Amino acid sequence: MSEPLLELQEVTVRFGGHVAVDSVDLSVDPGTITGLIGPNGAGKTTTFNVITGLQAPTTGHLHFGGKDITRARAHRRAQAGIGRTFQRLEVFGSLTARENVLVGVELRRRWGRRAKPTPVALALLAETGLIQPSSGPEVLGGILAREETDALLDLVGISHVANTRADELPTGLARLVELARALATRPRLLLLDEPASGQDESETEAFAQLLVRLAGTGMGILLVEHDVPLVMQLCSKVCVLDFGSVLATGTPAEVQADKAVIDAYLGAEPVSAEAIEHLDAGA
Amino acid sequence: METFFQFFIVFALQAAGIYAVAASGLVVTYATSGVFNFAHGAIGMFCAFSYWELSQNRGWPSWIALVVVLFVEAPLIGLVLDRVIMRRLADASTITTIVVTIGLLVAFVQLAGMIWPQGSTTRVLPEFFVGDTVKVFGINVSYHAVIVLITAILVAVVLRVLLYETRLGVAMRAVVDNRELGALNGVHPDRISSVSWMLGSMLAALAGVLIAPILPQFTPVALTLLVISAYAAAMVGRLRSLPLTFLGAVILGEFESLLNWIDTKGIGGHTVADVANDLQTSAPVILLFVVLILLPQDRVAGRSSRRYNAPTPSLRTMAMAMVAYVAGAYVIAQSGWVSKTTVDQLGVGIALGIVMLSLVLLTGYGGQVSLAQPGFAGIGALVVWKMGPVGGLVAGVVICAAVGVLVALPALKMRDLYLALSTMAFALFLETNIYGENALFKQFLPFSVGNASVRRIPGLEGDTAFFMVMAVAFALIVLLLTVIRNGSFGRRLQAMRDSPSACVTLGLDLTATKLQAFGLAAAIAGLGGALLAMWKETSVGVADFSLLKGPLPGLPLVLVAVVFGITTAFGAVIGGPVFVLLPLIGTWYPALENIMNLAPGLAGIGLGQNPDGAVGQVAESFARDEPSADHPPPPPRVPVVPERVGAAGRPTAEEIRELDDVLGLSWGRCETKAAPR
Ligand SMILES: Nc1ncnc2c1ncn2[C@@H]1O[C@H](COP(=O)(O)OP(=O)(O)O)[C@@H](O)[C@H]1O
Numbered sequence: 015m016s017e018p019l020l021e022l023q024e025v026t027v028r029f030g031g032h033v034a035v036d037s038v039d040l041s042v043d044p045g046t047i048t049g050l051i052g053p054n055g056a057g058k059t060t061t062f063n064v065i066t067g068l069q070a071p072t073t074g075h076l077h078f079g080g081k082d083i084t085r086a087r088a089h090r091r092a093q094a095g096i097g098r099t100f101q102r103l104e105v106f107g108s109l110t111a112r113e114n115v116l117v118g119v120e121l122r123r124r125w126g127r128r129a130k131p132t133p134v135a136l137a138l139l140a141e142t143g144l145i146q147p148s149s150g151p152e153v154l155g156g157i158l159a160r161e162e163t164d165a166l167l168d169l170v171g172i173s174h175v176a177n178t179r180a181d182e183l184p185t186g187l188a189r190l191v192e193l194a195r196a197l198a199t200r201p202r203l204l205l206l207d208e209p210a211s212g213q214d215e216s217e218t219e220a221f222a223q224l225l226v227r228l229a230g231t232g233m234g235i236l237l238v239e240h241d242v243p244l245v246m247q248l249c250s251k252v253c254v255l256d257f258g259s260v261l262a263t264g265t266p267a268e269v270q271a272d273k274a275v276i277d278a279y280l281g282a283e284p285v286s287a288e289a290i291e292h293l294d295a296g297a
Numbered sequence: 298m299e300t301f302f303q304f305f306i307v308f309a310l311q312a313a314g315i316y317a318v319a320a321s322g323l324v325v326t327y328a329t330s331g332v333f334n335f336a337h338g339a340i341g342m343f344c345a346f347s348y349w350e351l352s353q354n355r356g357w358p359s360w361i362a363l364v365v366v367l368f369v370e371a372p373l374i375g376l377v378l379d380r381v382i383m384r385r386l387a388d389a390s391t392i393t394t395i396v397v398t399i400g401l402l403v404a405f406v407q408l409a410g411m412i413w414p415q416g417s418t419t420r421v422l423p424e425f426f427v428g429d430t431v432k433v434f435g436i437n438v439s440y441h442a443v444i445v446l447i448t449a450i451l452v453a454v455v456l457r458v459l460l461y462e463t464r465l466g467v468a469m470r471a472v473v474d475n476r477e478l479g480a481l482n483g484v485h486p487d488r489i490s491s492v493s494w495m496l497g498s499m500l501a502a503l504a505g506v507l508i509a510p511i512l513p514q515f516t517p518v519a520l521t522l523l524v525i526s527a528y529a530a531a532m533v534g535r536l537r538s539l540p541l542t543f544l545g546a547v548i549l550g551e552f553e554s555l556l557n558w559i560d561t562k563g564i565g566g567h568t569v570a571d572v573a574n575d576l577q578t579s580a581p582v583i584l585l586f587v588v589l590i591l592l593p594q595d596r597v598a599g600r601s602s603r604r605y606n607a608p609t610p611s612l613r614t615m616a617m618a619m620v621a622y623v624a625g626a627y628v629i630a631q632s633g634w635v636s637k638t639t640v641d642q643l644g645v646g647i648a649l650g651i652v653m654l655s656l657v658l659l660t661g662y663g664g665q666v667s668l669a670q671p672g673f674a675g676i677g678a679l680v681v682w683k684m685g686p687v688g689g690l691v692a693g694v695v696i697c698a699a700v701g702v703l704v705a706l707p708a709l710k711m712r713d714l715y716l717a718l719s720t721m722a723f724a725l726f727l728e729t730n731i732y733g734e735n736a737l738f739k740q741f742l743p744f745s746v747g748n749a750s751v752r753r754i755p756g757l758e759g760d761t762a763f764f765m766v767m768a769v770a771f772a773l774i775v776l777l778l779t780v781i782r783n784g785s786f787g788r789r790l791q792a793m794r795d796s797p798s799a800c801v802t803l804g805l806d807l808t809a810t811k812l813q814a815f816g817l818a819a820a821i822a823g824l825g826g827a828l829l830a831m832w833k834e835t836s837v838g839v840a841d842f843s844l845l846k847g848p849l850p851g852l853p854l855v856l857v858a859v860v861f862g863i864t865t866a867f868g869a870v871i872g873g874p875v876f877v878l879l880p881l882i883g884t885w886y887p888a889l890e891n892i893m894n895l896a897p898g899l900a901g902i903g904l905g906q907n908p909d910g911a912v913g914q915v916a917e918s919f920a921r922d923e924p925s926a927d928h929p930p931p932p933p934r935v936p937v938v939p940e941r942v943g944a945a946g947r948p949t950a951e952e953i954r955e956l957d958d959v960l961g962l963s964w965g966r967c968e969t970k971a972a973p974r
């Protein structure tokens with residue numbers, strides 16, 4: 015890979031006197047899953063907000079697909095191929111799960127009418143089974159918005175609740191609605207903010223497999239997750255944040271061996287779920 | 298020099314003192330309960346009228362009357378409001394609190410109109426120590442002005458001491474964002490709430506009693522609208538800083554005096570002086586609008602948004618319903634079963650129903666609050682009156698759409714409360730300075746005195762024919778809304794209502810979508826207004842489109858619309874006729890007149906119990922799903938706790954202080970003080 019899909023350079027965000035993100039450098043490569051971990055309040059969500067344009071950085075630069083997007087407006091970034099889910103659920107509560115995804119599909123069809131589908135988009139559609147892996151962009155014209163929606167619901171495994179109002183879904187399923195909705199924009203970069211919280215063990219297992227399949231389409235994924243074993247299992251690269259700044263970046267093995275990280279976040283003993291919960295509560 | 302002193306010191310500061318008293322009451326209740334009390338001025342009005350009743354009508358000594366009003370009646374009103382209404386709004390959405398307090402406003406105005414009927418007598422409330430003056434720098438200053446100033450200063454001192462030196466006050470400041478936080482100080486949150494509403498009412502009453510004597514008109518509406526000045530001053534203080542609120546009051550007082558000065562001195566020639574004269578009454582509205590635009594938007598603006606549970610009827614169902622509606626209208630217009638007066642009134646109801654439909658699109662689907670819809674109806678009427686029936690209808694709709702977009706532009710970033718205030722300010726400006734009593738354009742005079750004549754569409758002039766035109770127009774708009782609701786634009790609007798940030802991350806341009814919604818809604822309201830003007834044919838004017846004045850005022854209209862449900866078009870089918878029939882029922886059964894007049898206000902207040910509107914609730918009770926075995930009730934969501942504040946366990950004193958700084962009712966910006974134990 016010659017250049018990263020997303021690159022943050024010395025991004026800083028201040029809220030009044032409080033530095034939430036402190037000169038962060040971060041990059042995500044296409045087709046890989048990058049982990050972003052750190053205790054509560056470390057600045058992970060704020061970093062996501064900066065990447066998606068919901069929060070302007072105080073200083074620093076962002077590049078996406080080789081272009082400087084520091085000043086781009088939020089909806090433009092989405093149109094350029096950045097999709098996300100939210101830690102605090104942002105489903106469209108009065109719409110059904112299917113309608114939630116349909117909104118995404120319809121919006122993409124409005125602003126993406128003239129754009130040529132990216133290789134990631136084609137691979138994603140092939141993953142849903144809507145098109146053959148070998149087919150080119152010309153077959154896309156025949157796909158109806160409803161078909162695409164149902165295919166996405168199926169892909170993330172929530173077809174059985176398609177007609178349930180999103181605000182009546184349990185958290186774990188609602189997170190999957192958000193994921194399907196984000197996929198509806200056929201993003202090249204997917205940001206997931208604690209997607210596995212609210213899921214049980216078997217759900218998490220299925221979810222991990224889904225993420226691997228998504229990365230296989232060439233999509234770059236940035237994953238914020240408290241389930242550290244999950245992050246270490248999935249990610250090719252992990253970035254640890256603490257008090258807004260990067261403590262360490264590297265492969266899971268490197269990060270787990272890092273002294274500063276162990277002291278600040280992981281703890282000396284092997285990481286147990288309770289330990290992390292404890293850390294979260296104390297942060 | 299002499300007059301300069303009089304204008305900019307005496308008049309300006311006298312007005313400023315009263316605004317400051319009123320505005321600080323507003324800030325105290327908002328900061329402690331999170332409810333912006335639209336009825337603040339109406340409470341002051343009601344107390345001022347009570348004071349008049351006791352001191353003038355019943356001849357009680359002024360001071361006794363004053364004590365009774367300020368220290369018995371006003372706190373009692375505050376206490377009852379808190380116990381009966383406000384406490385239930387603790388978790389309500391901002392839209393619900395807006396509707397409930399506007400309902401209260403309307404109810405107080407109607408109640409005052411019933412107790413003290415207008416028209417027959419002109420009441421006068423004399424100044425305190427009328428005629429007595431003191432000499433300051435050789436100028437005669439009325440005792441009243443001196444009293445006002447002293448009162449304002451006293452209020453400032455008392456509030457400062459109360460909020461900073463007493464345990465209750467510290468708890469009041471802490472309770473702002475977190476009820477449990479206040480309880481830490483050992484003061485029960487309910488008590489804080491009661492005290493703040495009692496205090497707020499007393500300050501409203503004090504302002505009402507002080508301002509009534511120096512107003513040109515002593516009427517419920519005039520007095521109630523003074524609250525706009527309080528809104529403006531309180532907004533300068535961003536609804537939390539009392540010193541800035543006082544500063545806002547002074548800015549407003551000076552601004553009014555400046556306009557008065559330009560007018561009186563004829564500065565800048567006739568034209569400028571005339572404009573200044575016309576604008577004087579709108580000074581608070583202008584300041585409010587400007588402050589709202591300049592105000593950085595709060596990140597803590599929104600409260601939990603409410604659940605929308607509207608049924609989504611299919612186009613087929615709606616089409617059948619609308620065929621029945623039009624057929625029913627035909628029977629009513631044609632059969633002669635219904636008297637001409639009733640048909641006249643029902644026609645008005647259909648037209649106003651169209652105005653209500655505009656709210657279905659904007660608020661019901663899009664989640665955008667607007668109190669300006671009656672104003673857009675007024676523009677529609679103005680245009681058909683000026684440009685004739687056919688061209689005017691088209692032009693009216695187009696112009697309204699354009700104005701709707703223009704109004705929405707500065708309001709794009711505003712959340713519910715600010716949006717409500719700025720659209721209200723816009724509507725008030727329209728009804729005063731565009732087509733109202735102080736119209737800047739003198740050619741609108743017939744409209745502003747209410748005797749414009751409007752022609753109907755050629756070939757459809759007959760009463761029955763035009764009644765049917767309106768019914769069909771209504772039905773078509775209902776169908777249009779249904780198509781929108783079930784289509785992609787409607788889904789986008791609802792998505793925007795439910796989560797703007799998620800919409801943006803799907804590539805939705807919020808600006809464009811909001812502008813579309815505002816424009817389309819304004820166009821629909823304009824059409825309703827134009828049809829209403831044509832239906833009335835004669836004596837069309839500002840009174841038909843005013844927010845509070847006239848036989849069918851706009852604020853109650855909005856209330857009825859919301860109460861009957863704005864999440865579906867069905868609400869307006871019933872809401873429009875009910876709204877116009879309420880006064881009519883009152884004339885049929887005089888015993889019911891009072892209750893009929895109060896109905897919209899009471900219904901608005903009742904919305905606190907049923908935020909989805911009557912029609913929505915009835916429909917839902919039919920459509921309710923039985924909980925099935927394989928879909929157990931969802932587990933509770935992760936609670937949304939502001940991460941900064943007391944996220945873990947009990948908040949510390951440090952956090953209380955921080956909270957106080959960030960959200961609290963602050964006296965000075967950076968000042969923090971340890972809570973006395
Ligand atoms: N809009 C905001 N205004 C002020 N402070 C904020 C805002 N958003 C987040 N913060 C603060 O910034 C820090 C980082 O928050 P966040 O990015 O949500 O952390 P994380 O997602 O890692 O838990 C926290 O201390 C949080 O309180």
Ligand SMILES: [Mg+2]
Binds near residue numbers: 055058059060101
């Ligand atoms: Mg977070």
